Amino acid sequence: MTHRPFLKYPHKCLRTAADPVEIITDETRAIWDEMIEAMDAMPGVGLAAPQIGVMQRLAVVDASDERGKAVRMANPEILHQSTQLRDHEEASPNLPGVSAAIRRPRAVTVRFLNEQGEVEEKDFVGIWATSVQHQIDHLNGRMYFDNLSKMKRDMLVKKARKLAR
Numbered sequence: 001m002t003h004r005p006f007l008k009y010p011h012k013c014l015r016t017a018a019d020p021v022e023i024i025t026d027e028t029r030a031i032w033d034e035m036i037e038a039m040d041a042m043p044g045v046g047l048a049a050p051q052i053g054v055m056q057r058l059a060v061v062d063a064s065d066e067r068g069k070a071v072r073m074a075n076p077e078i079l080h081q082s083t084q085l086r087d088h089e090e091a092s093p094n095l096p097g098v099s100a101a102i103r104r105p106r107a108v109t110v111r112f113l114n115e116q117g118e119v120e121e122k123d124f125v126g127i128w129a130t131s132v133q134h135q136i137d138h139l140n141g142r143m144y145f146d147n148l149s150k151m152k153r154d155m156l157v158k159k160a161r162k163l164a165r
Contacts, residue, residue: 058074061073089101095160100156
C-alpha cells in the first residue's frame, strides 16, 4: 500500500480546520491504516489526516520504541492538561528540513472516538502528549511553528524554503 503525498506548506488544507467525523466506517479505518503507513515512512510519531489532504478530524500517534502501538483517534479533544511544561524538538513532513523546540504541557487527557466508534478517554505523557497536541493543532489548521514568535517563525519558514530549492 502506498500513501498519499504529504502536502507542502503553505497548502491551504494545512491552514483549514478539518471536518468532524460523524461515524467510524471501514473507509475511516482504511484512512487510519494509510496514515500509519505514512507516519512510519517519515519516520514520525504522529500524523493528522489534513497533512495528506484528507480534511477529516483523524489522527494517529505512535511514540512507542517498538512501533505497532498506534492510537487511532477521531475528533480528539483535550480535556485536561498538566501545568508542568516540557520542551521538545518538533518537525513536520509538510515543511521538511527544519524543526524547532516547542514548549507544551507534559501530560494531557484526551477524549476521542476510537476504532470501534466508541468514546474513549486516554492519558498521554511525554512525547506521546507532545505528539497528540501537535496533531490536534494540525486538525485545527495550525502548524507547530505557529507556537513560535513571529521572528522565529519567519526565519524557520525562510530556511525551509531555501532548503527546498
